[in-house]
Amino acid sequence: MSYRPVTDPRTELNEISRAIEAHGRFVVTTHENPDGDALGSLVAMKLALEALGKEVSAYLAGTVSFPREYSFMPLDDVARDEAPPMEGRVLVAVDCANESRLGPDGGALLEGAGFVINIDHHHDNTRFGDVNLIVADASSTGEILRDLFRELGVELTPAIAEALYIAVVTDTGRFQYTNTSARSFRLAAELVDAGANVHRVFQGVYENVAFAKLKLLARALDHAQVLEGGRVIVSHLGRDDFQDAGAEEPFSEGIIDYLRAVEGAEIAALIRQPPSANGPGRRVSLRTTEEGLDVSAIARKSGGGGHRQAAGFPSEDTVAEITDFIRREYRAQAEAH
Numbered sequence: 374m375s376y377r378p379v380t381d382p383r384t385e386l387n388e389i390s391r392a393i394e395a396h397g398r399f400v401v402t403t404h405e406n407p408d409g410d411a412l413g414s415l416v417a418m419k420l421a422l423e424a425l426g427k428e429v430s431a432y433l434a435g436t437v438s439f440p441r442e443y444s445f446m447p448l449d450d451v452a453r454d455e456a457p458p459m460e461g462r463v464l465v466a467v468d469c470a471n472e473s474r475l476g477p478d479g480g481a482l483l484e485g486a487g488f489v490i491n492i493d494h495h496h497d498n499t500r501f502g503d504v505n506l507i508v509a510d511a512s513s514t515g516e517i518l519r520d521l522f523r524e525l526g527v528e529l530t531p532a533i534a535e536a537l538y539i540a541v542v543t544d545t546g547r548f549q550y551t552n553t554s555a556r557s558f559r560l561a562a563e564l565v566d567a568g569a570n571v572h573r574v575f576q577g578v579y580e581n582v583a584f585a586k587l588k589l590l591a592r593a594l595d596h597a598q599v600l601e602g603g604r605v606i607v608s609h610l611g612r613d614d615f616q617d618a619g620a621e622e623p624f625s626e627g628i629i630d631y632l633r634a635v636e637g638a639e640i641a642a643l644i645r646q647p648p649s650a651n652g653p654g655r656r657v658s659l660r661t662t663e664e665g666l667d668v669s670a671i672a673r674k675s676g677g678g679g680h681r682q683a684a685g686f687p688s689e690d691t692v693a694e695i696t697d698f699i700r701r702e703y704r705a706q707a708e709a710h
Contacts, residue, residue, distance in 0.1 A: 375643075385506040389490055390524045392504055396488065397427045398462045402442065402663065404474035405435050406656075407580065408626065409543025412443050414467040414492075414514040415451070417536035420541035421518070421527045428696055430457045434476025437649055440623035441586070445577040446539070447532070459485030468514035468540075470495035470678045482510025497678045512557045515540025519560060538569035543578065546630070551664070551682060589619035593628050598696070603637040605703050607644070609655075609692045621645045633660040639707075640666060642699050644692050657695055658685045665693055665710040671702040 393399075401418045403411040415431055420430045431451040439448055456478040464486035470493060472479050483489055484499065491502025494517060496509035503521050504690050506596075511517050515537040522529070541561060545553040548561070565571055589610065595606040610625055618624075625645050632641035641660045655674070659668035669684040675698070677686025 385618045386520060386524050388504050389492070389521060391691060392463070392488060392490060393422070393425070393427075393525060396427075396463045399465055400432055400457050400459060400462050400482070400486070401465045401467065401469050402434075402469070402475060402482065404469040405433075405476045406437065406622070406626075407433065407439070407468075409443065410515055410540040411468040412439065412448065412640065413536045413538070413540030413543070414518055416446060416448070417515065417518055417522075417533050417540070418465055418467055418492075420533045420536065421522050421525065421682045422507060424527050424530070425525065425535075430462075432457055432482075435645075436479050437622050440626045441574045441583050442578045442581055442626070443539075444581070445573065446536070456482055460489075461487055463488045463490060465490045465492070466518060467492050467518070468495075469493060470497060471499040472501045474678070478691050492521070495669075496677065512552045512554065513544035514538045515544070516560055517558070519563075529564070529567035531570075533576065534564040534567035535569040538564040538571070539574055541579070542574060545578075545630070551662075552680075562637065583620075583624065585618050585620040589614065589620040589624050590628050590631065592618060593625075594631065597632060599635075600696075600700060601703060603635075604639040605642075605700060606632045606635050606638045606640070606709075607633055607642045607648075607693040607696050607699060611643040611646045612648045615646075620648075622649060629658045629660050633662060639663045640668065640699070640703050642696075644688075644695050655688050655692070656685060656692070657688055657699075659683070659699070666703075666706050670706070673697065674702065 399422050401415055409463035419429050419431045433451050433453055436453060454669055464482055470476060489502040491505040494505050494511040494514050495541045498507045508517050519537055592614040593608045593610055595607055629641055629643040642657050643658045646655050661668050667681045669679045669681055672678050672686040675686040675688055679685055
């Protein structure tokens with residue numbers, strides 16, 4: 374059985390397709406601290422627009438290095454230090470659930486753009502675009518882009534296929550998370566047929582681990598607390614942990630998956646203090662494997678968001694205060710179910 378689109382071609386897909394066809398200059402962006410879906414979607418969208426003869430710039434707020442595991446991707450031309458001028462340009466935001474995740478330049482990007490296209494699969498997306506293509510049951514934003522490219526008549530070149538494959542394989546946890554569907558496998562097969570190099574992606578993403586990341590993982594495991602009878606696992610990483618391990622902030626990517634895998638854990642949380650930032654600010658990642666729990670609801674109460682099973686939020690509170698908040702919210706949800 375061949376791959377079937379996840380989107381309804383009669384609705385927003387057509388509207389976005391017409392908007393792209395009607396404009397010539399674009400800026401593509403995604404959320405801060407990008408993961409594989411964000412970077413894969415960013416690259417694929419840029420390549421697709423270029424294939425259509427559009428003038429395209431890629432931009433990502435922040436100066437923190439890209440996660441090391443994605444260093445094999447074509448990211449050298451992604452602007453980081455200064456947002457490109459937006460006058461006369463269309464902003465395409467991919468895999469970004471809300472305006473705040475665009476970074477400190479997000480307001481200027483949105484205000485300066487002549488038109489904003491928002492493509493995402495987070496169910497709590499704030500629909501900040503002039504046109505929004507939000508498909509909550511898609512495995513990844515990359516999966517939605519495949520449908521858009523078909524609508525636009527963009528050929529799946531090996532480079533585009535590999536970028537989309539990275540988006541899908543990482544956001545499904547190598548086709549193991551609950552967002553994985555038969556459609557995900559059919560899409561993966563199509564992308565491999567189109568030239569995505571599965572072995573190169575696997576080696577780059579999963580077998581290119583810096584030793585400093587392992588040292589950081591060891592610190593996170595050492596700090597882990599087993600709470601609520603083993604149903605809640607919380608750990609933290611402070612600036613001193615990053616410094617002592619010789620690790621940058623992106624090295625913390627994926628550590629929470631080790632916490633989530635603990636036997637009996639229903640919610641896992643990793644509280645980290647970015648080594649590159651000033652002040653007490655922390656970032657919190659949440660994961661759950663329980664169908665009846667919604668960590669995005671917890672995140673939204675602290676100005677964050679995400680998926681039901683993977684979310685995050687910023688906080689100025691202490692590790693102890695954040696931990697208490699997570700425990701309270703877990704109990705409230707557990708009692709409600």
